[in-house]
Amino acid sequence: MKELQHRQKQILKYLLQMDDFEPVKNIAAALQCSIKTIRNDLAVIEESGVSLERISGRGVRLLPSGRNAIGNRIEENNVLYDLSVEDRRMKILFELFEGTKEKLSIQYLAGKYFVSKTSIVNDFKVIEEKLAKYNLQLRKSIQGTYLTGSETDIRKAMVDMLNTLIGSKSMPLQVENTRIDKETILELEEHFGEFNVSQVKTVIEKAETLLHYRITEPYYINLITHLLILIQRTKQGKTIYSQTKVEKMEDPSFYRVSQKMARWLENALAIKINKEEVFYIYRYLMSSGGVIVQESYADKLNEVDDFLHRMAKEMIDLSAQISQFNFLFTPLLFNSLLLHLKPMINRIEYNIEIKNPLLNEIKEEFPEVMLLLRLVILKIRVRYNLPPISEDEISYIAVYFQSAIEESIDRQNVMIICSTGVGTSHLLAKRVKNQFPEWKIVDIVSAKEMERKTDWEDIDLVLSTVKLTKPVNKPVAYVSALFNKADVSRIRESLLPGYQPVTERIEEDPEISLATDGRYLDSTQAQCWERIVLNNAELCIYSKPAGQQENRPVILKNMDGGKKKVTVILGGEADLSEDLLKRVYHFVIKTEHK
Secondary structure, eight states: OOOOOHHHHHHHHHHHTOSSOBOHHHHHHHHTSOHHHHHHHHHHHHHTTOOEEEETTTEEEEOHHHHHHHHHHHHHTHHHHTOOHHHHHHHHHHHHHHOSSSSBOHHHHHHHHTOOHHHHHHHHHHHHHHHHTTTOEEEEOSSOEEEESOHHHHHHHHHHHHHHHHHTSOOOOOSSOOSSOHHHHHHHHHHHOHHHHHHHHHHHHHHHHHHTEEEOTTHHHHHHHHHHHHHHHHHTTOOOTTTSOOOOOSOHHHHHHHHHHHHHHHHHHTOOOOHHHHHHHHHHHHTOOEEEOSSOHHHHHTTSOHHHHHHHHHHHHHHHHHHOOOOOOOHHHHHHHHHHHHHHHHHHHHTOOOOOTTHHHHHHHOHHHHHHHHHHHHHHHHHHTOOOOOHHHHHHHHHHHHHHHHHHHTSOEEEEEESSSSTHHHHHHHHHHHHOTTOEEEEEEEHHHHHHOOOOTTOSEEEESSOOSSOOSSOEEEOOTTOOHHHHHHHHHHHSSOOOOTTOOOOOOOOOOGGGGGGTOOTTTOEEEEEEEOSSEEEEEEEOOTTOSSOSOEEEEEEETTEEEEEEEESSGGGOOHHHHHHHHHHHHHHHTO
16 A cells, blocks of 8 residues: 555545546535646556546546445544654554554555555664664564563653653643643553552542642643553563562551552453552652652651752752852742652662653753753762663752752852942942842942952952953952843843853863874763753763773863863763862853853
8 A cells, every 4th residue: 555645644534525427627616736647646546556537528526336445444543544643653662562462564654655565665674773772672583573571671661751751741831720731631541540540640649648749740741641551561471470579668657558559440441460469659759759748857857868859959069169150049949859869869769750841941951050960970870870860850850959059149248349449330230229129239349459458258240330450259240330130131141041140261171183082982882871962062971991091081062063172081980070160061062152
């Protein structure tokens, strides 16, 4: 069967609605294209195996003997008829996951999706590439194609693919205050059934009541998809029995609730959930972030161990050392960060991935903070021997750090500098206080008095109406004496970007062409620790095997396809110093803003 394009499928659907012959000009008018185009499309439709009847002067129609067969196929697969290539592949992928047919033949899929057999063969090739990262494979036999791999890997792939499918939908603004938007609910119901989705939502709500804990996004939808997949696979006799080692429970109360959730699902859906599956539920529950209700923060924070306190402090201190941002973590913000890190560490340990639907927006709005956190978390990972942490996870942490920067803007010790230090400077001070009431005006001086000042310890920000001739190791914002809206914007710009003080220059390394890269790096043996792609720059950090020549940090810089590429080659973990990260951070930021 020759694959039909979208317009050709629309013609076929149009003809199915007509009981008699239809003039070609009417079809052309309905589809807003030329008569010649319609005639060419009709020829393609016939080549695809559809029988048409033509009478000169009257038009064209589907042969009555074939109408019912085509009509039934379109009625059963109405959504499938106009799918994009990517959507079709996702549908086929879920057919493989769900196992409603033990083996999928190329002929069956070509007929179902109204495409050629060649298209289905190409679909399988792309699907196989997607599955490779999960250690899953497609096997082919005379009867058709089927999926092979461990049950845990299949479920991990199903969760990721389903979250990708949901995240790719264009979601309208929600009118109702619901936890899941209507489009996501419909997508889940299509795959798992309305009753199953309803029961899972009820079970999670009952669990939250017992835990005095409300699970927030994206953990809520992640837990729902996991439970729905568990139900579906269990009904098919596919369990993770003996594949998962039941470990010691970190939180017995969460495990008891996991057991209750399993019993509730068993009673509602007439299935049997073994202890390994219960532990699987426990893992997801422990990895879900949320907010505590009917319980104080202090009670919950007692459960956060010293390791998380130490790691959070190190992240904040290291971020400040590298970027020289001013982070102001209030007790509430710091505690919120701790409560986020606890389930995050569980997710990393249990190899549970989450998606951040705001990832691209966060990268676009806060590129400096995202770059900073990627470098800081790399250092933390190496120090504590943690597994890789995804960009989605890091973007959630970046929001806390951006909030700390914004918080610091509201609390500044400010020096005001004017040409004479009197008159207009006091007007400026009053207007500054009106715009930023939390700020403290430490001093108002003239430009000459500023040149004699030596102690800047108590100053966070300098506002000046005149150009300064002496370098100042503090953020400086040039404003007018009347302090208008443009001045307010300039102040925020001087505080938010990762500024580089005038008195501190990052020493430039000599430019080294990648033509000499081979003497520094054997790509077949080196380990890639981190790869960060920005708009105008790309950063790659490698670790060389022990014993290679010049076992010291090397920074290579060159242009690659219009982007500035920075390659950092380390001799070992000890080379990943704060000083090196600081140099790399400032160089990449400077490159990105050029």
